[in-house]
Amino acid sequence: xxxxxxxxxFMNPRNMGEIEGASGVGTVGNAKCGDIMRMYIQVExxxxxxxxxxxxxxxxxxxxxxxxxxxxxxxxxxxxxxxTNKSVVEALEGLPPVKVHCSLLAEEALHAALWDYAQKxxxxxxGLEAPKEDVHDHE
Numbered sequence: 001x002x003x004x005x006x007x008x009x010f011m012n013p014r015n016m017g018e019i020e021g022a023s024g025v026g027t028v029g030n031a032k033c034g035d036i037m038r039m040y041i042q043v044e045x046x047x048x049x050x051x052x053x054x055x056x057x058x059x060x061x062x063x064x065x066x067x068x069x070x071x072x073x074x075x076x077x078x079x080x081x082x083x084t085n086k087s088v089v090e091a092l093e094g095l096p097p098v099k100v101h102c103s104l105l106a107e108e109a110l111h112a113a114l115w116d117y118a119q120k121x122x123x124x125x126x127g128l129e130a131p132k133e134d135v136h137d138h139e
Contacts, residue, residue: 002059003093009063014070017052024120026112028105031134035061035102037109039068043117046076053109060099067091068106080114081127083107101135108135 002010019040029036035057042050051073053065068088072080085103089095095103112131118124 001096002063003095005067005092006060006063006095009066009092010059013062013066015052015066015073016054018054019050019052022052022113024113024115024117026109026114026116026131028108028112028131028135030101030105033057033101035105037061037065037105039065039106039109039113041072041080041110041113041117043077046078048072048075048077048080051113057102057105058099060095060102061105063092064088064095064102064106065109068110072110077114077117077125080110081125083110104135108132 019042022040023043024041027038038054040052041048051069053069055061055065071083071087071091085107088103088106108131114128115131118128
């Protein structure tokens with residue numbers, strides 16, 4: 001059902017917590033399943049130097065949050081925008097089809113944190129759109 005990588009990220013999540021005074025914070029949810037993710041990023045000289053998350057949800061939601069933080073740490077803001085739900089699923093070596101929406105939440109939480117960072121710093125980042133309030137399974 002779940003890959004070893006999913007189970008490892010669920011049992012030993014990386015970068016869990018919050019960043020005081022974060023450069024950007026993004027919160028997204030899925031009303032249908034009840035999962036909520038909040039991602040915090042610290043940006044210095046256009047590099048994401050730290051990233052943390054808090055997730056209320058199932059094991060797959062925790063695992064996708066954890067994997068997404070590992071994918072984004074050390075990347076430039078522009079590079080971080082290229083991280084998609086597919087990148088998260090690949091990093092976890094797969095998710096059951098009914099849990100793919102968790103990877104969508106991870107992507108959207110990251111993009112929401114990047115949006116917050118851009119808004120706080122009066123930046124226009126090509127390809128970055130306002131975050132969705134509710135991330136649906138079919139997207």
